[in-house]
Amino acid sequence: MQTPFIQNHQYNEIKKQVNFLLKAMRTVADRKVLDTVRSTTVSNAIAAFDELNVEELHLLEQLSNHEAAHELQNYLDSLKAYIVPFPHVTQKQIQKLFPKVKKLKVPDLEMIDYNHTTYLRWIDIATNRLFIVYPYKGQLVGLEGSITPINKKGYCMFCNRQHELGFFNVKTKKGGSQDNFSSIGQYVCMDGEACNHNITDPSVLERFILTVQK
Numbered sequence: 648m649q650t651p652f653i654q655n656h657q658y659n660e661i662k663k664q665v666n667f668l669l670k671a672m673r674t675v676a677d678r679k680v681l682d683t684v685r686s687t688t689v690s691n692a693i694a695a696f697d698e699l700n701v702e703e704l705h706l707l708e709q710l711s712n713h714e715a716a717h718e719l720q721n722y723l724d725s726l727k728a729y730i731v732p733f734p735h736v737t738q739k740q741i742q743k744l745f746p747k748v749k750k751l752k753v754p755d756l757e758m759i760d761y762n763h764t765t766y767l768r769w770i771d772i773a774t775n776r777l778f779i780v781y782p783y784k785g786q787l788v789g790l791e792g793s794i795t796p797i798n799k800k801g802y803c804m805f806c807n808r809q810h811e812l813g814f815f816n817v818k819t820k821k822g823g824s825q826d827n828f829s830s831i832g833q834y835v836c837m838d839g840e841a842c843n844h845n846i847t848d849p850s851v852l853e854r855f856i857l858t859v860q861k
Contacts, residue, residue, distance in 0.1 A: 651731045652696075652703050655765045658730055660695040660847040664688040664710065665719050672716070685711040695847070733764035734782050741780060744789030748776075765846050766805075768839040770794060777815055777835075781849075781856060790856055792817030792830075796837055804833040804855070806846040813837045817859045831859055 653661070671684040689711045693699065699707070706729070713719045738753050745751050754769040767780040777794040780787055794813040801812045816832040833855060836842035846852070 649702055649706070649729060651729045652699075653726060653729045654731055655733070655763050655843065656846050656849050657695045658726060658763075659845060661692045661707070661710070661726065662723060663847060664692045665723055668710075669716055669719060672714075727762065730762045732761040733759075733767060734787070735761065736767065736780060736787065740787060741789070744780060744787060745778065745791060748791065751778075760840075764843050765849055766843065766852060768842075770837075770839075777813070779856075781852065783853060783856065788856060788860070790817065790859060794835075794837075797834070801834055803836040803842055803845075805835055805852045806842045807848075807851075808836075808842075808845040810836045810838060810841055810845075819859050831855075 665688070668684060668688045671681060675681050675684070689708055692707050692710055693704065696703075696707075706726075709722065710719075713722055736756065738756065741753050742751055752769075752771050752773075759767065765781075768778060770777050775793055775795065776791055779790040781790070782788075793816045795816070796811070796813045799812065800809050802808065803810055803812060812834045813836075814832055815835045816830050818828045818830050
């Protein structure tokens with residue numbers, strides 16, 4: 648069996664391209680136009696990867712070979728075997744990432760779908776705090792801040808899809824001082840599962856984490 652090579656955000660991009668192709672198949676009659684769409688979807692799927700070996704490239708190119716909706720769905724389902732899961736984390740590892748948080752409430756780690764997780768997140772409803780764990784360059788990093796529901800839909804900074812949003816506000820040390828603080832805020836999904844199922848590019852999340860940790 649081929650070694651897993653598809654990250655969750657890359658799978659989401661492939662899924663996005665499949666949906667684009669499905670829409671074209673339902674609405675476009677011109678065969679030449681459809682062939683162009685097929686070529687574009689394959690190119691976009693491949694562009695989500697920095698590098699691919701011959702077998703991996705061949706697997707992605709198969710996206711253009713399917714003519715029916717059920718065939719495309721079966722193709723998507725077959726790719727799940729190649730997903731690289733989010734690294735399994737323990738409660739102790741998470742606690743070490745947030746040493747200043749007293750009575751840290753950690754989610755049930757056995758209930759997480761690691762195959763479809765780009766970043767681990769949960770909200771402590773009692774304190775309105777959003778916690779994020781992300782594997783950056785092979786090392787887990789933690790981020791936490793207040794989150795306030797705004798009770799309306801908009802585009803999430805992390806997944807760039809329209810969902811119910813909350814304002815995520817993170818305190819940062821100003822000029823490296825222990826006493827002076829500033830804050831950085833962004834609008835993000837209230838629903839972490841939906842965000843993880845839609846995110847196609849983690850670079851925005853990474854930049855936010857790096858900016859906050861400076």
